Amino acid sequence: MNYDTFVDQVAQRAGVPSTRAVELTRATLETLAERLTGGEALDLAAQLPKPLQLLLRKTPSTEHAQRFGAAEFVARAGQRADADPVATRTGIRAVFATLREAISGGEFDDVTAQLPRDYRDLVEAATTTGAALRRA
Known part of the structure; x- marks a missing residue:
């Protein structure tokens, strides 16, 4: 999937x-x-x-995963995007759903395996029929 398609799908x-x-x-x-x-x-x-790819680049000081729950994930992403919690959650779900389509199923499973159960609400949308693109 190319960049423009990824962004368009998140937007939709x-x-x-x-x-x-x-x-x-x-x-x-x-x-x-x-x-x-x-x-x-x-x-x-x-x-x-x-x-x-550039957004996921790690440095030696960030090689290890930070441990934080879904609420902190939403707060950090919201601060970065300057968005309220509802809009942030919707955006995160859209990104995960698009990731699910853009990468191999095995890789998506590897990513979600590193996330604790409280992320389920953010990630499950990527694996349900609700993740389908909205049709105009």
Whole structure:
């Protein structure tokens, strides 16, 4: 999946303009990079378009996964995207649903395996029929 298609799908799923989808995607992937181990972030990045790969780049000081729950994930992503919690949750769900389509099923499973149960509400939308694109 190319970058423009990724952003367009996030925009459709979240019901936001493309410019807002870019912000929500950036915020979600940067926060996800903090939550994943360095190796997993690299594996995920390898399957994404170049502009998205850069968002998942780890440094030696961020090689280890930070441990924080779903509420903190939403708070961090919301702060990055300058969005309220409802819009942030919607955006995160849209990004996860789009990731599910953009990467291999095995890689998606590897990513979600690193997330605790309280992320279920954010990630499950990616595996249900509700993740289908909204049709106009």
